[in-house]
Amino acid sequence: MKPKPTTPAAVVKLTRCAIYTRKSSEEGLAQEFNSLDAQREAGELFVRSQGGEGWTVLPDRYDDGGFTGGNTDRPGLQRLMKDIAAGRVGVVIVYKVDRLSRSLLDFAALMQTFEAHQVGFVSVTQQFCTTTSMGRLVLNVLLSFAQFERELVSERTRDKIAATRRKGKWTGGRPVLGYTVDPDRFKLVVDPAEADRVRAIFQLYLTEGSLLPVVEELARRGWQNKAWTSRKGLVLGGKAFTRTSLYKLLTNVVYAGKVRYKAEVHPGEHAAIVDPGVWQRVQSQLAHNGRGGGGDTAARNRFGAVLKGLLQCVPCGCAMTPTHSTRGAKRYRYYVCSAAQKKGWRTCPSKAVPAEQTERFVVDQVRAVGRDPALVAGVLAEARAQDETRAADLTREERGLTTDLTSWHKELRALSGQLRPGADNGPVIARLADLQERVGSAEARAAALRRQVVEARSRVVGEDEAAAALSAFDPVWGTLSPREQGRVLALLIERIGYDGGTGKVAITFRAAGIQTLARELADKREEKRA
Structure with missing residues (x-):
């Protein structure tokens, strides 16, 4: 009689288990055997019970003592996630679910990462497995209660602070002088x-x-x-x-x-x-x-401050805001340096400038540009240079998006080939949805960039057109309301710098607004004729 052939022993796959432990407070951590040690011991006992399945405990300790479970900003958890990404972990073991996270959103993100790297998750005392639908349901229910408990603690803390304040007690905060x-x-x-x-x-x-x-x-x-x-x-x-x-x-x-x-x-x-x-x-x-605490409070722009938002103090690098003072029935308007208002007049050489004289000077400069062909040519040359710089920046951004789109489309084709009927395609489908959203946003942005490049390079204003618009500025200016005057100046001027130390005023024109101004002034003339 021939002896029966022996069946070779089944090969047991080794599963490396990482035990994660956490405690919210630092109380008791200095003890020889603390809460983190107790959680790890329970995890080790569970892994030993699964020794026949090839489970083994990793020697690395992933401990977070004194860290809340309300977020993922924990050093031990971050090291665990890095080891998972590197493929060193097969199963994550915790004593209870809330040791890993008390936030449902954070936990869902962690579970998605576990699934992407085919990492299992086990809670020792709650005995469930995330590989089954029932296990996932129980897990989400338990986590919902953990988050409810955390929110309840927050509400109790707020109520305690309110009750303490109502009793007149100091509840903390920044110390006060005195x-x-x-x-x-x-x-x-x-x-x-x-x-x-x-x-x-x-x-x-x-x-x-x-x-x-x-x-x-x-x-x-x-x-x-x-x-x-x-x-x-x-x-x-x-x-x-x-x-x-x-x-x-x-x-x-x-x-x-x-x-x-x-x-x-x-x-x-x-x-x-x-x-x-x-x-x-x-x-x-x-x-x-008033709120500013003194008669030097800056007034709102209700007295025709047409340079509001344009005038800046050069030494301080901050805005000069409109204000006013009254003597009897007469009102005097000014633009004052906002830094000098906060820190004192001695800190700024510009301090304040009379509003009417400054506004008249700026308007005269706009008129002078319209009368001087050389100034018109210089302003337009600067505008064209600015448009070319902007077009180059937009083109660089479009090229970067094109590179990203090429990479994403390649990944989409690769992922589409990984879908298998009857298989767990959740991680693949999630990544496909993410890529589709990125591709849609990038394509829309790239199309917008191309339109902006064409607009920047086609926005050419002729010198004759610019001169006509600026010459029309003079007769129409007096017919505009202060609000309209401020808007017209904002079209033409990008920045007005005033240096109180030298008494100089520098005007940076926004030449691209000349074309808009020409169209608006023409409309105004038509309205007057009608």
């Missing part, structure tokens, strides 16, 4: 030296009547905002006062012995620094002067 924080009782304690400085600032404002003179005086004295050291050892604050920071100090209810929660104001546990009468007088003065 107080220190008692670390044991977590209460505001008056700093005598800083408190004297705060009282002096309130008195200064009552004396001066507006913010800017106080800012200048504080700069002269060298007084600055509150400086403090953060928990990370960074020195913050300690900057010079501006109108904005001074306004915040003068309106901070903390100095009146109160605390604010949203629109509510409640009596505080801390001592007040400023006398109630002084506090109320300062608030009344601020309300009388």
Whole structure:
């Protein structure tokens, strides 16, 4: 009798298992055997139970102690994802689902990555497998409850802060000048030296009547905002006062012995620094002067400031905004440097310029361009150079999109060949949908770029046409309203730079607007004739 042939033992495929552990707080992590160790031990026991299937534990530890599960910004998780992408992991083991993530959206993205790299996922205590539809359903239900728990904790925290503020307690935030924080009782304690400085600032404002003179005086004295050291050892604050920071100090209810929660104001546990009468007088003065806190507040553009948005202070590199003052029945308009408004007049050589004279000068320059053929030619040459530069930039962007489109179309053809009937085509279909969306957006953008290139290179304005438009500017200008005048100047002018140190004004023309101006002025003439 012939012996029966022996059946060769089945080859067991090795599956490398990564155990991920997480704990939200750092409490207890210094212990010899902490929560992370307990989670890993449970994971190792589970892997050993699957030893017959070829499962083995990777020696690398993917631990995140003291990190929230509300986001994926965790060093241990990031190392795990890199190893998954490198093909070193076959299964991810966690103690519970919420150890990996408490966000449904983040978890869905992680699962998509796992599926793309054919990585399994196991929760030890909840016993389910993501390879079945039932397992995925149970997983999503559990994760929904984890996210609900996280949102519930957030709501409780907000409610606790609200209740604490309503009791007048300090709930944290940036330290304020005049107080220190008692670390044991977590209460505001008056700093005598800083408190004297705060009282002096309130008195200064009552004396001066507006913010800017106080800012200048504080700069002269060298007084600055509150400086403090953060928990990370960074020195913050300690900057010079501006109108904005001074306004915040003068309106901070903390100095009146109160605390604010949203629109509510409640009596505080801390001592007040400023006398109630002084506090109320300062608030009344601020309300009388308006949001800017003084008579130097920039007015809105309701008095015909036609250079608004065009005039800039050259030394400070910032806008010059319209303002006005009144003496009796007469109003005087100005353009003032916004940096000088915030930091004081001594910080800027430009300070302020009379509005009417400056506007008249700019309009005269526009008229002069129309009368001088050489100036017209120079403006048009500059416009053509700008159009060519823009066309070149647009062409470079279009070429980059064309390269991307070629690569994406190639990947689309390759992925289409990977679809198999009856197979799990989820990752392939997801990538195909992503590529189709990218291709559609890129093709639309490329078409728009081609139109813009043609427009930039075909936008040629003749010198005769430009001269006619600018010569028509003179008789029509006086018939326009201030709002229309401002819009016409914005068509023609890109920037007006004023240097208070030299008294020079530099005008950069937007020559491409000349053609638009010619058409609009012609329409105006037709309306007048009708």
